[in-house]
Amino acid sequence: MRPFTVFERLSKAFHDYPSLSRILVVSTISGGGLMAYSEVNGSYSNNGVETRTRKKKVVLLGTGWAAASFLKSLNNSSYEVQVISPRNYFAFTPLLPSVTCGTVEARSVVEPIRNIGRKNVEMSFLEAECFKIDPESKKVFCRSKQGLDSNGKKAFDVDYDYLVIATGAQSNTFNIPGVEENCHFLKEVEDAQRIRRTVIDSFEKASLPGLNEEERKRMLHFVVVGGGPTGVEFAAELHDFVNDDLVKLYPKSKNLVQITLLEAADHILTMFDKRITKFAEEKFSRDGIDLKLGSMVVNVNDKDISAKTKGGEVSTIPYGMIVWSTGIGTRPVIKEFMKQIGQGNRRALATDEWLRVEGCDNIYALGDCATINQRKVMEDIADIFKKADKDNSGTMTVKNFQQVMGDICDRYPQVDLYLKSKGMRGITDLLKQAQAENGSNKSTELNIEELKSALCHVDSQVKYRHLGQFAPLGGEQTAAQFPGDWVSIGHSSQWLWYSVYASKQVSWRTRVLVVSDWMRRFIFGRDSSRI
């Protein structure tokens, strides 16, 4: 849900690695990210006959970012793709906080999944939820969201040749009692729509007769749990919605509304630069958003939320609505599958650098449901050297190395990223620099120690290239942070935010809709009809 990861994911998928014959994906994990790519051709490109007679069936679970990237990148007509997901659309999730308050309409951020993907790849979709993966029989077991009334059949199974798991994650409640039952989450479009209705409901309820001031205040007390970018953006959106639009229609509620943000850490937006954190905290304080830092939620019931300070003191606050936004957890189907394959104690599916789920054949996982155990260059340095040193002379030329460079970059994407991050045009620069540092002569021959020295830093490279991150703070102000310690806060960043988000839409339709929603909001404000 980190706004800018979108930009990164897509731009990386399409610009940095335009090789479309690969299953190319970018996956993010909380607190950082990884990018890797994999090639499914390998295993059966040597079986030309079968390829021609029967298409291999790729079953893709999910219609989120990872699944959409996969579909957009797969350009090989020898596969047929069967997508299975309970949602028949892709949603531009970074705009969900905007949907909660009607700044953008729900329908403007969704695109039917059948419209995503390339024309030459046969693709079909099943609106169903996978509840079990059986790697033995190469089947997934699914059930339709809606009861199929005929014959009472709901569950069915689907065979696969290759399985791509991109089911994403779910909100993490940390098993805190009452959270599941009483809080709103902000993962799906339906969540955002429900939040919007609940906000309006709260104002309507608080306008009814027969209530005392305390009850009205409780109904209009909106609590946000989690000071990450999503929670902060939602709090800011809600503040704008209330102050720009709702107080005009519900003037009596003006002095009763309160927004509180609870954060367990000492600051909000901790993954951002300190200047942004400081600006955001000061702005929220000016806006009257009550920031309760160092507050760990311990219990929620239908009217009150209890939080413990670091000193151990528990305070209980009455609330009207809670939005819970504290990060992601594992979906049950993935948990179950991890148990089956001996990864039961993990948080996400472990894959190798080809995104193959470890311990499974022909199963790939990507996105929020997976983490990549990337192979290290330095561990394989002897093999790499051997491959380049074709004549087994104990030394290799730069030219030798260039010849195997493509394979190495495929397998160890950190090499390529490292070169880019250092502003080098190719491996030659790296080898030359290493030779220069080691005081070697200008010979084009390297031994294994020189190669080790040249590549010693590449494994430290975070493969997920951080292009930047936004945190909208309300009042047409956004904080933005880009690599190289560049921080921008204010109205200009808001316009940058508008441009980036408009440009990153998956279709022209959604782009036009999102931009026209923004224009509509500028002119007419947000709608508060309870539909």
Add this chain to the structure above:
Amino acid sequence: MRPFTVFERLSKAFHDYPSLSRILVVSTISGGGLMAYSEVNGSYSNNGVETRTRKKKVVLLGTGWAAASFLKSLNNSSYEVQVISPRNYFAFTPLLPSVTCGTVEARSVVEPIRNIGRKNVEMSFLEAECFKIDPESKKVFCRSKQGLDSNGKKAFDVDYDYLVIATGAQSNTFNIPGVEENCHFLKEVEDAQRIRRTVIDSFEKASLPGLNEEERKRMLHFVVVGGGPTGVEFAAELHDFVNDDLVKLYPKSKNLVQITLLEAADHILTMFDKRITKFAEEKFSRDGIDLKLGSMVVNVNDKDISAKTKGGEVSTIPYGMIVWSTGIGTRPVIKEFMKQIGQGNRRALATDEWLRVEGCDNIYALGDCATINQRKVMEDIADIFKKADKDNSGTMTVKNFQQVMGDICDRYPQVDLYLKSKGMRGITDLLKQAQAENGSNKSTELNIEELKSALCHVDSQVKYRHLGQFAPLGGEQTAAQFPGDWVSIGHSSQWLWYSVYASKQVSWRTRVLVVSDWMRRFIFGRDSSRI
């Protein structure tokens, strides 16, 4: 739900009777319509002191067309208005068939009721449903849609000085078994949204594995009951949605979809000119919409609908979705109230020409929940003559008559409508014509017989002036019928339809949204994401 009545109602309310100190309303009843207006000032304008010390409280039940017209017309700051309705918005209902297929978005046709009404009139809104009216204690009893969790209180009562009932009507099921439980209606915005989701669900369900062809066909069999403008428009919209958009995304479903329209009468669109009926029936036949005329539904269960032909033969058809659109019935709260006031055997509340509910004090009713028993000029002709004949001479001058004309037109709106329909500028023309027809001399004196003769036709005037009616037939073709036997069918009428509907929006916001929805549909088609 007759498209064009909107145009009529609003244009009549604002142009024909711009007298804004009156509670001016236009009400339509099925199969025709009536228009009347009433003045609530009368009873207490002579009590200037009280007016200044306490505002009179007008409770308005409803937020539909009648209620919105009332709010827009009420321009007297000596009243405070308390609006009570389960919906906090006004909906432009003639566009609901468009909402069912995403041609127009739900939010584009709604406007918060708090935005409607004049600034100088104090207005507040309660989101609640009135379930009982007590004219004795001058109270209405209401309950909130949502359970108020605090103290378990849900119901409350509201006092009124004047009560204006504009709750509208509900769909009429004719008590046919299974209709209520299994059919979709098309009265509210939520109905339209639910239909849209159900259409998409049907296509998704029919795409799931493990179904035979018969089951898939059943799921994709859409039945419309009722061949009035709403049913016809929905069938046409659905046909366009399926053929323009859905078959591209669900190509396998193309040959399985069927739309059937059941109509009890021998033709559809019976209230239109025969040329329109013929054109519509032929177009539907070309489009493959199965018209079953003379089919009276007798029973509906969860999978089948049974209809009886005029010959008495009952046939049962499996269906996936039914939309029921056969006219309007009385809401329970109105039924109950009619029983209380001795109107129990009626279909709608009877009012006098001032819209006062007969047998009640200070209670007014308008819109689909009411019918007007209009006073006849000819029954009161002696009193009218007496009023004009101030000197009791047995004759009156045209000037005498002109002096009381304002009062007469207030009480007998048919007079004004009659003059307009005959292209007369005023009563002078009418009187002169009567004298000429009777061979009287050019004297300006009339006796009572001459007055009778002049006014003998006014009571025949249908007060509801029919400005025309549209019936969209799909494929960018609309049938339109206007007074004077003018019928227009085709693309040009579709453009007229667009213009009229755009111009009749209640706010600039909805106008811009509706027009941009149409443009979006032209360019990108309709969205089929299941949200």
